[in-house]
Amino acid sequence: MTNAVWDPSQPILEIENLSISFFTRMREIPAVMDFSCKVMAGEAMGLVGESGCGKSTVALGVMRDLGKNGQIVAGSIKFKGRDLVTMGEEELRHLRGSEIAMIYQEPMASLNPAMKIGAQLIEVPMIHQGMARAEALALARQIVADVRLPDPDRILNAFPHQLSGGQQQRIVIAMALMSKPALLILDEPTTALDVTVEAGIVDLVKDLGHKYGTSMLFISHNLGLIMDVCDRLCVMYSGEAVETGAVAQVFDDMRHPYTQALFRSIPLPGADKNARPLISIPGNFPLPHERPNGCNFGPRCDYFQAGRCDAGDVAMADVPKGDRHASRCVKWDEVDWTAAPKARVVKEKAPIGKVVLQMADLKKYYEVSGGAFGGGHAKVVKANETLSFEAHEGETLAIVGESGCGKSTFAKVLMGLETATSGTITLFDEQVQSTPIQRRRVDTVSSVQMVFQNPFDTLNPSMTVGRQIIRALEVFHIGTSDTERSDRMLELLDLVKLPRAFAERMPRQLSGGQKQRVGIARAFAGGAKVVVADEPVSALDVSVQAAVTDLLMDIQRQNKTTLLFISHDLSIVRYLSDRVLVMYLGHVVEMGSTDQVFQPPYHPYTEALLSAVPVADTKVIRKRIVLEGDIPSAMNPPPGCPFQTRCRWKSQVAGGLCDTTMPPVQTLTGGHQIKCHLGADVLAKMDPVITFAAE
């Protein structure tokens, strides 16, 4: 290794005017243009932006791993003063993994399925330091303990598929730390994980960053996460850095319209669907080969001024008085950044009507066989246990919980894709718990519809948008002739605010948000009264999320629809729901109005969940509660209270009741229900998780 003299006061990573393009047979597609950023020693730099903005390309560019089609067309990437762009393959190989390490979005896919964890870990020091096998194994054991994994010896001997998602990500982090790199690149490291697991990983990354003095390049679309982890950030839009600076400065005194629009479109505490609705960014993200002249954000910008903004390339301009704060906006010192947005439309709260859906003691058990080739004794998965609630007309009921808590099973049972093991579901005076969807009446089916999580997979790729909606109308026996149905289809497109011309388009010609609108139009085709929205916006970018949630709310107001909103994202739940139901391991642990659930007293699980959600607001003070361990398997739930294995309040309950007895449902004032052994006095003393700093 050539250790050129490098002054630690100089940046670890210095990217200057970097441009990366992908070359296809058709054309050159610029993915990153004129990108510059500096990461100092021990600093954590955040890269934020929506999908397709080029943030991951920057990361892979730093690693010089752009594939066959990608090429760095201009600029330089200096790592400790050495230019990576002109570096040879062999020299690069010595840097990768030893000086610069990377952590990826999907931990399962990033680990070799046919190699033991230990073998994958020891490879790093064996290659780079020429360490002996035994020594490397000892180091691996120590690092695995460092990333707070229990029982390192067992883990080292395990295959990746034997670990949970959170554990896998810790292994990927351990692998990156094996040779104590100077720079760590994290590409959406927690996007595939649950919020409580995410909180643990984020804590770990921060601690390890301090412990080893590692610099970080942290890529995320989640502004809250960036605030938790990073010192500085760089906001990207359509291949360009649009604003960069210290986190607090950019969050509080942004100087670029895109950053401002981004903050206005995410649900922060205080936003309200009626009084302070979110403001979505109009228009769509430009495709790389359809970028406008001048400012890329111009066509979607509130401050756009023809002749200036679209005149020519806009350069980064330093914001004086800032700490290396810069913005790529020609009008940054003209706009009044503190002015309140003018476009907020205050909406009327929809009245909540009679009960339309009632579930009583609903249970759903699955039997799974033991081994891969059958045989072994069957195990029972208790996906839902004694689920009871009511949903009213025009109400938004949010169902919150992490993966595996049974929220999707409940949706399946309601839709009739599965039948209940016991209990009743009463839908408009009709009991449907044991009627599978094939035997339900057409009007029952059309009145309960679903909006799915992933709009990319739920539309038939070979049918036009209009045809798919008409098909739904046919199935629901709506309209008597083709022209009538086609008129209705156009009305539905109006309803979801899509241009009527989209009827002729194929799904692949639509963006994610537009596809989700088609999904919503299809769900409402038969005049659905109850709509189950299963994470309808989690696959969409933040700026689009606001528009789609607003659309759902508008349709709900018009049609008095009951919306069952399944989500793990508490920010959006707080923003749009009237009542909230928190699930853990198939049990409803807390239920109440949104205010009741988001304020103490909490169920201990809700408390942890709330504290795990990163909030992108510098004025919010959040109590940190990190849950230990993973969610227990529903196949083998703990005895007593399902949450007892991870609960921090357990010591407050006398007599070890949590270990043995299922807690009763306590009903507090205002119909707020909590399934917990904690006494009223303890619950009353709980502090709020989120408080606002005095201004």
Added chain:
Amino acid sequence: MLAFVIRRLGVMLVTALVLTFVVFFLTNLPPNLEKLARSEGSVRMTDAAVVSWLDEHGHSGSVFFRYAEWLGAAPGWVITDEKGVTRGRCIGQRDDPALAPKYCGIFQGNWGISTVFKKTVLFSLGKSMAATGWLMLAVMLVMVPVALVIGVLAGMREGSRTDRVLSTFSIATSATPEYVSGVILVVLLASPATGLSPVLAEWGWLSGKTLFMGTATSAMDNITFWNFGLPVATIALYGVGYIARMTRASMTEVMTQQYIRTARLKGVGFRQVVLRHALRNAMIAPFTVIMLQFPYLLNGVVIVETLFNYKGFGWMLVTAAGNNDIEMLLGASVVAVIFVLVTQLISDIGYVFLNPRIRLG
């Protein structure tokens, strides 16, 4: 694991019974039996005489009962004719009928006597299987390593020149059936008049007339490179193309996986990425194909053994079928069925070792 193997053995037994019954039923159809009667008895037998010959030789009655007899699960037939001579399935020509066992079938090791080879089926089968075994071993030793190397080299850099050259070669060989490639090889390498041999002979590099031998009969006693090369090459060529294509497809897919990127970005060199990270994952799919090649070889050898006049299993099968040798065909079917089932069992178990995500319950 043990439970799995036992369960699989049970399933295999049932499969073997069903398959052998199908073969038994087909070989014992009335026209075949009539042909047997005329060839064993007399060609000029009347229809009535054929029926009585069949009766006397235990070929009448329910096909299920005869199948059970053949298996050795039912007592063999015993007939005492008007001359007072007792004959039976289990009674040899010079044996005392009283001492003969009651059951004699596959289970008891009595596989019958081949009408063509005039020897016991077991003896003929053993000899031909041994011959074919050597052939298959040689083919596997050549085919599998060559195919895997070609597949991995082609697949590790998709679209490269190496990939295109090797892929073209594999497509060409897998598109050429044995009876074409065998003939081409003979013409090129084993003919005194055409191909390479006359040229080499002219230069005085050959001691014999041809480079390779066009027949493998001498390999029955003494296998050499020159008499065994062509049959092995003929069978292997076809399989090489096929397995190489499978390996290549699997390899290219593995090379695009994220864990390969992980390995690359931890600084593992390309060679080690391929050998340590990609190879085992890329072997999972072709492994099943390779194991499926074994039963295929058993059939594939029919053409090649006939072409090169090598008296192995395939050659024997052709001869037995051509001469209505019912007992021989039945014996061959038993061997083939067991062979296929055992290789598939090995394939399933081997798969588990390659792919840690699959566990045997």
